[in-house]
Amino acid sequence: MNVEELVRETLRETAEAQGPVAPGLADRVLAVRRRRRARRIAAAAAGTVAVLALAVGVPQLDSGKGDVRPAGLLDGGSETYARPDQSPPRELIAAGQVALAAYYTTETQAEGDDHGRLVRTYWLLDAATGRYEKDTRWSYVAVAPGMRTAAVLERTLPAQRIGLLDLATGEVERWIPVGHGVGGLAYSYDGTRLLATTYEQDPDLMPERGVDEEGEPVYFADPEGSTRTGFIVLDPADQNENGNAWSSAPDEQRFNARSDFAFSRDGRSVYAQLVGERDGMQQFYDLAGNEVAAPANERHLRWDVGARLSPDGTLAALGLTKEVPDKSYSSIRDPRTGKEITKVRGGELIAWVDDRRLIAWERSAGEELYRPRLALVTIGSDEVTWLSGAREQRADTRWNWEPVFARW
Incomplete structure (x- = not known):
């Protein structure tokens, strides 16, 4: 099919299914065609991993049509990509509609005679490989x-x-x-x-x-x-x-x-x-x-708890409230009243996966030192799914890597 036929076919399908066509559709069709060609080349080189990750950066003409993200990430989030042996992670970490989009490390570099600068180095999820690649x-x-x-x-x-x-x-x-x-x-x-x-x-x-x-x-x-x-x-x-x-x-x-x-x-x-x-x-x-x-629904939140409100806005993630051997628990509260509803596993709640599950830092079991790992935790359950290996604390009290999560 040549370019003109592709544009005509898309215009006809859109008109039949959606009514009047928005301005600039032809340009979008051609842009998608170019990106589809790039995806085919990447898929030939990277195989199944490319199919997993490419849709991170590829807009679609119709919502969901031709989307190559894993079905589990589109149907409500039953699929989990865990790397419990990797810290920092090398391959995609995701749960439901939330993924580790990047992570960064920090180091202090001398700046003149009496100052230092905290410098971040990022690793971004590569859409063609499903791996995290350094970008300085x-x-x-x-x-x-x-x-x-x-x-x-x-x-x-x-x-x-x-x-x-x-x-x-x-x-x-x-x-x-x-x-x-x-x-x-x-x-x-x-x-x-x-x-x-x-x-x-x-x-x-x-x-x-x-x-x-x-x-x-x-x-x-x-x-x-x-x-x-x-x-x-x-x-x-x-x-x-x-x-x-x-x-x-x-x-x-x-x-x-x-x-x-x-x-x-x-x-x-x-x-x-x-x-x-x-x-x-x-x-x-x-x-x-x-x-x-x-x-009204944020007055009881804390700036240092990343998860904040659940997707439906009915629950608020708060800070650490209880520690027992090998386990930590954080508070889940009514965002409008501040009243505690329940507790959930995790020493630090980072992101909501859905209205019942969160990603948290949780302590590694059986160790004297506090070496937290990314974990998928669920309200009403004491079970965890480890998503990453344990990270280390450096002499300057900072952790050796910090996550950046985003919704798919």
């Missing part, structure tokens, strides 16, 4: 829901532009210039908007605080030394960057050197960490930068 280009990566695109910042922070990275090709599709230096990124829950936190200086720059037993310099971030200035709410689909206005935020509150903003569940406000007397709590702002009360 970026200082910060935020993966959009759907795992087709990631927003990225170049090495020098604060960055003057934001890249939209195609996760299928590994190439930046578009650069978005910004008028204020950006140091952090986060997508809204539905993936339609991007939040950029702005700083005057690199938020990962830390002053020297002395030397260790071996005479090596020790660096710690100043809890009152942040140069955060505000945030920008962007529409990644807007080619003209219309409405991407910078909003300042009050700085009377204490916050750490890096204190990035994130969206509320409904996307109508943003929040950031508070430290000091209200450690673990969060301050909300409207999109113009004014302090506002927390949304």
Whole structure:
């Protein structure tokens, strides 16, 4: 079938099934055709693994039609991809509609005579192989829901532009210039908007605080030394960057050197960490930068618990409440009242898989040291499915890798 026949056939099918055709369909058809050809080449080279992972970065003309993601990830999430012998992971980790889209390691590099810089190195899920591949280009990566695109910042922070990275090709599709230096990124829950936190200086720059037993310099971030200035709410689909206005935020509150903003569940406000007397709590702002009360279903959440609200919004993930030999338990609460409903296995709840299951850090059994592993846990069950091997804690108290999860 040639190009013209392909376009005519698609137009006819769309007209019969969906009514009027949206503008630009022919361009989308040709784009999909090019990507399908790329998928066939990759499939020939990579076999079954390519079929597993390629759809991470390939948009479809019709929802679900020709989608090559595993059926278990499309039908409600019965399929689990676990790598209990890998830490850091080398191959895809996923459960239900949630996947490990990337992970990063950190190291402190000397910066001049009296400062150090915390440097991240990312490993991104490769769409052609289903493996995590090192990508040293970026200082910060935020993966959009759907795992087709990631927003990225170049090495020098604060960055003057934001890249939209195609996760299928590994190439930046578009650069978005910004008028204020950006140091952090986060997508809204539905993936339609991007939040950029702005700083005057690199938020990962830390002053020297002395030397260790071996005479090596020790660096710690100043809890009152942040140069955060505000945030920008962007529409990644807007080619003209219309409405991407910078909003300042009050700085009377204490916050750490890096204190990035994130969206509320409904996307109508943003929040950031508070430290000091209200450690673990969060301050909300409207999109113009004014302090506002927390949304009713988020007022009892903590900024340091990544899972937050369940997909249906009826349950809230809170922090560690109980430890027994070889097991940890965290609290599940009513998000509006803060009243505990139950407990679930896991020392740190990272992401909801569905309305009953979560991904958590949980302690390895039978070991003196706390060496957490990614685990799939279920409300109402004491059983766990180990998703990764145990990670190690380094001398500087940081873990040797940190996960980045996203919804498929």
